Amino acid sequence: MSLLRVENVDKSYGDEEVLHDVSFEMDRQDVEVIVGPSGSGKSTMLRCVNRLTEIDDGAIYLDDEEIHGIDENDLRRRVGMVFQDFNLFAHRTARGNVTLGLTEVLGLSKEEAQAKADDYLGRVGLAEQADSYPAELSGGQKQRVGIARALAMDPELILFDEPTSALDPELIGEVLEVMRDLAEGGMTMLCVTHEMGFARSAASTLTFLDEGRIVERGPPEQLFDTPEHDRTRQFLGELTDLH
Amino acid sequence: MESVFLQAGDWAFIASNGSYLLVGTIVTVLLTVTSLGLGFLAGFPAGAIEVYGSGRLEDIVSTVGVVLRGTPIVVLIFLFHFGLPIPDLGDIQWLDIQLSTFVAATLALGLRSAAYQGQVFRGAIQSIDEGQMEAARSVGMTRLQAIRRVVFPQALRRSVPGFQNEFTIVLKDTSVAFAIGLAELLTRAENLYLQPGRGTAAMEVIITISAIYFVLTFTTNRSLDRLEDVYATPGGNE
Numbered sequence: 001m002s003l004l005r006v007e008n009v010d011k012s013y014g015d016e017e018v019l020h021d022v023s024f025e026m027d028r029q030d031v032e033v034i035v036g037p038s039g040s041g042k043s044t045m046l047r048c049v050n051r052l053t054e055i056d057d058g059a060i061y062l063d064d065e066e067i068h069g070i071d072e073n074d075l076r077r078r079v080g081m082v083f084q085d086f087n088l089f090a091h092r093t094a095r096g097n098v099t100l101g102l103t104e105v106l107g108l109s110k111e112e113a114q115a116k117a118d119d120y121l122g123r124v125g126l127a128e129q130a131d132s133y134p135a136e137l138s139g140g141q142k143q144r145v146g147i148a149r150a151l152a153m154d155p156e157l158i159l160f161d162e163p164t165s166a167l168d169p170e171l172i173g174e175v176l177e178v179m180r181d182l183a184e185g186g187m188t189m190l191c192v193t194h195e196m197g198f199a200r201s202a203a204s205t206l207t208f209l210d211e212g213r214i215v216e217r218g219p220p221e222q223l224f225d226t227p228e229h230d231r232t233r234q235f236l237g238e239l240t241d242l243h
Numbered sequence: 244m245e246s247v248f249l250q251a252g253d254w255a256f257i258a259s260n261g262s263y264l265l266v267g268t269i270v271t272v273l274l275t276v277t278s279l280g281l282g283f284l285a286g287f288p289a290g291a292i293e294v295y296g297s298g299r300l301e302d303i304v305s306t307v308g309v310v311l312r313g314t315p316i317v318v319l320i321f322l323f324h325f326g327l328p329i330p331d332l333g334d335i336q337w338l339d340i341q342l343s344t345f346v347a348a349t350l351a352l353g354l355r356s357a358a359y360q361g362q363v364f365r366g367a368i369q370s371i372d373e374g375q376m377e378a379a380r381s382v383g384m385t386r387l388q389a390i391r392r393v394v395f396p397q398a399l400r401r402s403v404p405g406f407q408n409e410f411t412i413v414l415k416d417t418s419v420a421f422a423i424g425l426a427e428l429l430t431r432a433e434n435l436y437l438q439p440g441r442g443t444a445a446m447e448v449i450i451t452i453s454a455i456y457f458v459l460t461f462t463t464n465r466s467l468d469r470l471e472d473v474y475a476t477p478g479g480n481e
């Protein structure tokens with residue numbers, strides 16, 4: 001039974017069709033990487049899964065339950081999200097960023113939340129920075145806090161929307177390393193990223209999205225080495241050259 | 244003529260009335276505090292309603308704000324003093340003021356300040372990146388939780404400079420309570436030099452109370468700066 005099932009999803013903004021008949025499935029522990037040109041609908045696809053954006057047509061199932069049948073706050077508790085520009089709570093320390101959801105949403109006591117936050121900050125290598133504010137952290141550290149914040153909610157699935165795109169090149173590695181650890185630890189991850197090294201080594205499935213449609217989808221080696229479509233070859237070729 | 248401004252006798256006269264002016268200063272400070280307090284209590288929700296509210300309520304709040312900001316403060320103070328049926332609430336003996344007059348002045352200054360503080364707060368809320376709300380919602384917080392625990396705390400910190408500005412304006416504008424005979428600092432100052440034979444002290448008295456207003460605004464603003472530094476979060480104003 002799949003953890004996430006996206007069926008024939010359509011989404012438009014005004015006249016602009018952003019997602020067209022998108023369908024795919026993910027099992028538990030899968031790492032799905034989505035790539036595609038700017039404006040192809042990657043972010044929109046992720047945001048439909050945790051209902052930051054509502055689909056127009058089709059259906060999305062989490063653990064066989066249509067997501068519109070789930071309370072939206074419950075859904076978002078179960079589906080974590082990591083953002084391109086981090087979106088850390090600017091007025092709270094690294095620890096405070098992690099504890100807020102734990103106390104407000106899960107109802108943990110302050111002490112329980114702090115212990116849990118410190119545990120997760122330790123896992124992403126930030127035990128020392130627990131008392132730092134976002135403005136005092138490097139981009140890579142901020143993103144690791146963002147990941148700890150999502151992880152601490154014990155989600156069934158985490159969405160990553162270009163988690164390394166806003167980072168200086170020398171800071172990308174530390175974030176990818178955390179993501180690799182997560183993947184190896186069995187976390188189910190749906191990632192938009194153009195880090196082809198990560199896609200090749202960590203992804204169970206690679207999806208190429210273009211103009212709101214899935215052009216091609218399969219094991220990463222297949223898309224890289226023997227793509228069915230020229231567009232896939234061309235796009236992945238350019239990406240790999242760039243990196 | 245030059246001697247008119249610099250008569251030692253006039254300064255001595257002021258010194259001997261120091262406690263009289265002190266009581267006026269206390270009234271001025273009290274009126275500033277009550278007006279700013281009312282301004283915050285009404286302005287904070289007003290600003291929030293202008294951002295998050297909708298329909299009738301938002302229309303009412305924003306219209307009232309426009310009217311309050313568009314009316315001269317002396318007109319407002321007359322309106323509340325003569326227009327409102329504020330019952331006689333007795334006197335505050337040691338300050339030599341009528342409570343009902345003080346209430347009218349507080350309403351005028353406070354509600355007008357609310358109209359401005361509301362704008363300060365509205366702007367601060369709108370300056371908070373949309374991503375903050377999305378991040379809060381993405382861990383499962385309700386919209387209300389996100390507003391209370393993520394947006395408001397940041398918006399309040401960003402409002403401090405605007406609130407500071409508002410403090411200075413309200414403190415100085417308490418002097419318009421003069422127009423309804425509330426014995427604050429300016430009224431008491433005038434009482435001094437209108438005494439028979441004391442006309443020559445007018446300039447000295449005015450200089451003295453100007454200095455008092457200046458010291459009050461300067462020291463308070465400095466203390467607020469300090470407070471802001473102590474409670475600032477790094478990057479909180481970015």
Ligand SMILES: Nc1ncnc2c1ncn2[C@@H]1O[C@H](COP(=O)(O)OP(=O)(O)OP(=O)(O)O)[C@@H](O)[C@H]1O
Pocket residue numbers: 013016018036037038039040041042043044045
């Ligand atoms: N809230 C919105 N309102 C209107 N149009 C939107 C909105 N969000 C996205 N779009 C449009 O939908 C299209 C797809 O956007 P989306 O952000 O999903 O693309 P993307 O693949 O994530 O691109 P990028 O690589 O630049 O992040 C774009 O043309 C964009 O302008």
Ligand SMILES: [Mg+2]
Pocket residue numbers: 042043044161162
């Ligand atoms: Mg995007």
